[in-house]
Amino acid sequence: MRMQSSWACAPGRIQPNPAPRRTVETVQTWFVEVAALFVGIALGVGGWIASGVLARRDARRTLRVEFLISAYRRLDAASNRSMSPEGEREIELATSDIQLFGSTSTIELANEFVREFASNGRSPVGSIATCSGL
Numbered sequence: 001m002r003m004q005s006s007w008a009c010a011p012g013r014i015q016p017n018p019a020p021r022r023t024v025e026t027v028q029t030w031f032v033e034v035a036a037l038f039v040g041i042a043l044g045v046g047g048w049i050a051s052g053v054l055a056r057r058d059a060r061r062t063l064r065v066e067f068l069i070s071a072y073r074r075l076d077a078a079s080n081r082s083m084s085p086e087g088e089r090e091i092e093l094a095t096s097d098i099q100l101f102g103s104t105s106t107i108e109l110a111n112e113f114v115r116e117f118a119s120n121g122r123s124p125v126g127s128i129a130t131c132s133g134l
Contacts, residue, residue: 072094075091075095075113078090095113
């Protein structure tokens, strides 16, 4: 008995048998694999973009907090001393930073501070410092 091989033997030439025909199952399997690949790529790119957006937002928030802390410290240092041109400049810069980086409620408190400081020569900073403004 002769063994059948996957090679069809013709006199003088060896040729492979034709490839098996694709069935519906093999086409569906191929489609599922390609779809899973695209979904994986889309999730990877989406995660990469989201992490970049969150990192930029966090950097902006950190910068904003640093500016506000610096402004509060300058206000505190300048408001409890006798007024000098340097102290006036520090108060002006601090209130400018609060108006630039603070929330609406913090800006209103800074404006109240400036009004009271202009009329009395002194004003407590505590109300501004306790308002988070973030």
